Amino acid sequence: MRLHRLEVTAFGPFSGTEVIDFEALSDAGLFLIQGQTGAGKTSVLDAVCFALYGAVPGVRNDVKGLRSDHAAPGAAPRVVLEATIRGRRFRITRSPAWERPKLRGTGTTTENAKIVLEEHDGDWTGLTTRIDEASDLVGQLLGMNRDQFCQVAMLPQGAFASFLRADAAERRKVLERLFAAEVFTRVETWLADRRAATHRQAEALRARVADVAGRIAEVAAAELPADLPPEALPAWAAEVAAHHADILACAETLRAEATAGLAAARAEGEAAHALAERQARHAQALRRREAFTERAEERRRLTSRLDEAERAGRVVGLVRQARRHAEQADRSRRYAAHLRERVEPLVGADVAEDVLGKAERDRRDEIATLDGRRADAERLRRYDAERAQLAGERARLEPAAADLARLLTELPDQVRARARALEAANVAAAERPGAQHAVETAERRLAAAHRRDRLDDLVVQAEDAHRAATDVAQEARDRVQALRQARLDGMAAVLARELVPGEPCLVCGSPDHPRPLASSTDIPGQDEVDRAQAEADRAQSRREEAAAEVARLRAEHAHLAEDVGDTTAEALAEDLEDARAALESAAARAAEADRLAFELSRAEERQDKARAEHDQLTERLTRNRARDEELAAERDRLAAALDEARGEDPSLDARVARLTREADALKEAVEAERQAAHAERAHAESREVAATALADQAFRTAEEALTAWLEDEEQGELRGRIDWFSREEAAFRDRLADPELIAAAAEPAPDLDALRATLETAEAVHTTVASSAERAARRRARLAELRADLDAAVDAWLPAAEEHRVAEHLAGVASGKSGANRLGMSLSAYVLAARLEQVVNAANERLARMSAGRYALLHTIDKAAGDRKKGAGGLGLRVTDAWTGQDRDPATLSGGESFITSLALALGLADVVTAEAGGTEINTLFVDEGFGTLDEQTLDEVMDVLDGLRDGGRAVGIVSHVAELRARIPAQLRIRKGRTGSTTTVMV
Template sequence: MRPIKLTLQAFGSYGKKTVIDFTKPNQNLFLVTGDTGSGKTTIFDAIVFALYGEACSMNNKKDGAELQSHFIDLNTKPCVTLEFSEFQGGEDLIYTVTRVPRHVRPFKRGEGFKDEKETVSLIMPDGSEFSQNTKETDEKLSEIVGLTKGQFMQVAMIAQGEFMELLRADSNKKKEIFRKLFGTETYQNIVDVLNKRCKEKRTAITNLKTVCQTEVAHITIPENRENSERLIELKDDILKADNINFFSIEELLKELKILCNELCNEKEILSKEYSQKSKLRDEKRDEHNNAATLLGFFEQLEKAKKDIIECQNKENEMADKALLVKNINDAYEVEAVYKLFDSASKTLKVKQIELNDINEQLPYLKRNAQNAEVNEKEAKKFKEIQDEHYAKLEVEIKKELEIYQQINILKEEIEGKKEELLKAQNAAEDIEKVIKEFDENVKEWQEKSNELKDVNVALERWKNDKKEEEILEKELSEIKILHRTITDLNETAKLKEKEFLIANKNYTQKRDEYENKQMIYYASQAGILASKLIEGEPCPVCGSTNHPSPCKLNDMNKDITQDILEILSKEVDDLNKIREEKSGDSKRTIDRLESDEKLFNDKINKLFDRMRNSIKTVKVPFLPSIDGAIECLIDWEAINKAEGKKIQNDLETLSKLEKSLSSAENKKEELNKQFKEAQNRKIAVNTEFEKSNATLLNLEKNKKYKSEEVAKDKLANAKETKEYNDATYEAALLNLKKAQPEYDKCKALKEQYEKEIPKLITELEEKELSYKKILEERNITESEWKDIKKKHFKNEVDSLNKTIDEYNNKKATANGIKETALKNINNRKKPDLEKLLTEKEEAQKRFDDVKEKLESIKNIYQVDMESYDKLASKVEESGKIVKEYTKLDSLYNRLSGKVSGARMDIETFVQRYYLKRILNSANIRFEDMSAGQFELRMVDEEKAGEGKNKGLDLIVYSNITGKERAVNTLSGGESFMAALSLALGMADQIQENTSSINLDIMFIDEGFGSLDDHSRNQAVKVLKNMAGGSKLIGIISHVSELKQEIEDKLLVSKNEEGSHVRWDIS
């Protein structure tokens, strides 16, 4: 893959359409140079975005709206077009990819903004478009390039500050990177599968343990049982154990089997005894129950005899009650017949009295009816005469009143027309004023609108400031976090230094002690040799036969032995290791502190540079500091907030003005129309006013009465006379209607009563005869039944009958019980129930004791046998599972690096093969750049698994000192050379392992500023050698010396319209 042409529009800092032709440089190595923030890195962002849909930085990923340029209006669509070639089948195929990021654009109509989705178009070598589906196109691009974005960033686009991460990353971090680059995830999958299977087996074993312990807990051991101590001990051990011991379970099963056999024998013995005790219990129970039944019959007989005696004593009383019941019933039957007789007598008397009253009233009612008829005829005749006179007068006066009503209406109309005419005149004048004021308002709106025409530009500028403000605040937040880290590291460095001093002191003291005792020990050995010397015989040390001053042995030195010295030597070695560890910890902390302080200074200087470029309304402090940055950003934020509020108000005002101006013409037409209508209305109202005055004069001439009141008074008097005559006639008519019906009603009642009274006399005679007959039948006089009724109520009969029935029932029941009891007793003696109860209870107790023992033995036997069967099956199952788990666990621990002293996993072991080949290629460049001083190496395989996985950790071998050291001890320039060499070596290895990759591109962003002249020259030389082939290499850097060493340059500049580029070709 090799870029040919890159086109940017409204992308990042590039506003207007910008074309970069990568075929223009005469050499394959070129320099991208320009001021900070001018847009150099954006070029590389655009290439990566075109291919993968994201900007190149892995730490600060950008996509979508973040990439839309603020240096051009939002109507311009942001897009990146990359034309590149790919060598396939012996020829270069040209592809063109155009990607539009997610962005916003103004609505085509109206106000507001619309979100637009990301789109991508890939034009194939034959000119056809691959697909309009974004996902499919992205996959096709990755297929053409042959690398994922992560691989591309490691090989082709080495982003600013990120290409050293791989150099300093620990083995676990490198493992993740190499996994993606070289596809070694299969080995991790093997470890994951083994881990999963181990967990499954562990779970199975845990479940077996739970099941076994549950079943063991169910085992019941009878109390105070001989030879059960071992079984109890095994049960307790298994229940308390954290891990299952199947040997203990097997032993427990043997003991449990013995117990179950014993319980089975006991169960059979108790079952026989149970049958005997059950039979005896049933016999005693039946004897007691039969005796209780017989005793009940004796008690029933005695009670029946008592009841019979009581009934004999009440026999006369019951006879009296029965007679009283009869008398009460007779009295109330006679009373019912008497009431019918008495009612008939009273009805006859009432009718006779009413007939006499009617005969007295009838002559008076007849005369009154005749007089009322005469009066009604006379009143009716006079009323008809008066009604005719009133009708004529009413018609005449109504016509007169209508004239007066018309006159009054016209007068009101004329007054209304006057007011309406005045209103019409005022309305026309008011509308004329409104038109004049409206013309003035329109003129003012146009002036104000012209003043606010640039508010949208101000809004875009304000948005850019707000985004810049957010970026600055984010950078400041990161700096504050870094500052806190530095503060913590300072404290940690002091603590580490203190720990080192203590460790050094401990080591020195122990070393001095060891050396002192070692000298004493050597002296004691010399004393021992001296004590064995014989004068004239050679010394085993010096060979002299003359011994003038032999060493004397001191008793105090005998306590120091070789073993003690070895122990002290080991303690000295251990303390020395601790001292070296503390020294290393202290140095690493100080190195990190220095690194973070340098990073802090770089970040805060860059922040203040950016603030000076971005903030124009607030003075940025000369000396960089966190407090100064916070104060400056707070002031800028306040100014931006006030500015934003003002812009928002101006936008609202402008919107209202544009809306008012857009409707001004229609409003003016409407006002003119209203003015014309007001003029026409005034003319029409004036015409109606004059017409109403003429009609009023004509009506005044046609009046007959002096006034409306005179006419009304005359009609009122006539109406009074008419109403009086009407009332007189109505009274006469009412009197007639009342008198005649009264007479007719009275006459009809007389005829009715004369017919009814003979019938009532006959009915009374019949009722009297019935009354006398029932007195005779019941053999009772009137005074007797009235006396009985007075003393006794009718419902008393029910109570008396109930008492009599109860007496008869009690008597019959007692005789029946007596007869039944005598029959059941059958001349037998009364039994001794207490004695029989005692015998029954004793038999029941003996039965219950045996039953309880039997049920207990049965339950224990059943539970223990079930536990035995389940445990026996689980022990057999567990053997297979434990065997499988042991194999899997051993294999998993070995392949995953869980074994002590062998912490390197299988994937790391495989990746060391790739890393070795990467280092072979990288060291060719590293030795050139460092003038043969350094060489990158892996940690030895023997040490790679000690403590933790260090299989992919890198060390640096110095050809000058012949020693190895950690890569983090390299200086900034040395680190850059090592990281660049590693990146180039990785690119070689990836391309070598992937035959389909033809990557003829590499861009490096910054890093050369940390190199001295020689190292920089060597690095450029290596890159030139690479560029001598077909690979296109671009370098971003501020280092001025590179401008002389690299002839082809892409110059990037930035002004208020955004970024611009031009080639400076050698």
């Protein structure tokens, strides 16, 4: 990955928009990010990380607080990063969530986080605006998460000094974030969970075995051996089942004997009951015969009455039909006489039926003729209504047409007058654009003149400030040089004061000190030198800022001078007033032209509209008058024809209604005559048929037949009573003829009470014996079921117990708590220890150069004093000192030694993480702080190592405020802080 360009707006300490050209910095290979404390050096790294991952490193990852407090209330925070990743150039525009002022009212509203991911392929092409999709794509291309990227590309030295001195637990947390060790932790957890699960399963199955064995003991009323293992329980159950099989065989023998005795008692009792039942049936048949003989006369009367009713039923219907026909014939005669009386005024009295029919047809024919005239009457009414509408329309249109004709004579003069006025106004308004441009030019030149005059004073003030800052910076630098020289000159005296008789000298190694040097002047301490250097750095920064301000003001003054020259502001102000007056005059003329154009358009539209309306009204009046004349002629013709057809009736409808009533009355009279004749014929025929049927059924009169007739329900009741007599006679005759009943009646009656007592005794004995046998059989069957359950439970428990043994062994080895794990390390700790060993090997290559071969890191698997947890360990670090040949705790290193050691460790870890992530090339990396603790020689060694990182086109950025690095590294990104926010400057 290589960075090209970074743009930040309202982000962190940057209130405005700052653009950082990493292309120019990367060309130098090694560049410095420097600035005062709190200026925002680390915020540049935060912006890069936020653009890629949507979060900043470590504890600063408070996304809601990323917006600059110095920014304007409505300014949106944004980071734009252009970078090449795996040969593809991307532009990432990302904004965090922030609270913006509401557009209406007071208060704020939340703006959600946003992202735009684009790729450059000849032109910028949008890939996605979804945060999750963009994060997935960046993570896949880089091949590492945020923690890994921050460790590989940003090398946080403070964090690695802590990592160097941390205990195993803290070191493990850092390594777990950087390496994919969670899979091995999940393996440990899975094996531990599997051990617990198999233990629960085995114990559950063992409990199942014990439960089934307990139920066998309960069913068999036996005692369960307490010390018997699960696999021996099936043999014990087989012994218990064999004992109960013998008990069942004895009970079955006793039940067979009791069953035979019960069967004999039941057979004897059933025979006695059958004899008693046959004797009772024979006695009952004798009693029914005597009762039947007493009711013989009743049976004869019922039979005679049923026969008479059946004969009457054959003629009653015919008699009733004849009487209905007689009543119908009488009604028809009276109705026909009534209708003939109604039509006598039309045709005369006592006319024949065909005369009535001809009179009806004559009237129907005339009605049909008159119906044809109804359409003419309807048309006459429509003609009158339409003429009335035409007259009303003429009354409305004629005055409107007269008004429009008068208006058309006045409008042409008005249109011509407005056209002439508009032409004159347009000529005057054409000067407006030129007047507007003259005003804008005058305003710009006047503002430039005011700024030019102000800059005269500002340039003088800036030059004075620059000279003062230069003097202060030079004095501070001279003081630093003097203090350093004094300290160097007095260094021998300082070493002499530290000599102890008998102990070797730190310089020559001799225990003798014959002539130690003494100094008569005060020797400055290192703290005093450091304070002087810090003051000199601050003075130099102020000097550079003052120089930059002078250059900026001079350039601005020169630009303004080119624009306005030596013209005074007062003269330019007068020019502006004249231009504004000319613009106002042109604007007034343009407004007048607009008004006149509008009025002309309105007048022309009004004239065209009036002409169109007048033509339309004239055409409508012509059509109206022609239609009225046509309708008047047609109405007169229809009125004469309808008067002739109406005759003496008041109207055509009245004549049609009268003729319709007369024709309907004649039709009803003819129909009534025909129905009366038909009813007479039907009455004569039904009367003759009824008389013949009465004679055939031996009835003298119709009333006699009606009296003898019975309803179907009554006849059914008689038949049922007669059938009962027949069934009763057949029943007792059959029983009295039965040989079994005759033989039973001849035998003595049996003693049923004695036989019942014998049967009850046999049943009680059989119940007792059968109950015992059933219990024994159920117990044996239940034991068989439980034995099968026990065998199944033991079969299920055996593999579960073996599986738990294997799982327990593997979990113990993976967790480091088993004796089979000789190192006593968990699986995840072992993997992390291997990664740490790789890191140490990579770090020692650089540490040897930076420490001149003195120090080397040593990875140990021994547990530290605080690593009491079983299975931990394997993450120890020691420092080997080649000068003493001893191993040291990293906590004993000095500040500078800790810096170079932790820097080597960070670089080594970056190499290993990069390889772990798939070898993603990081062509731009940053080293954050820590150089102030190094002496000049060590700083040279460290710079050589960092310079070596540039191999292959890699760019290295050092984040530091150490003054000496500004002299060593010409390519710099300077960050200045101020009350309104920080700003950036790229110097190459």
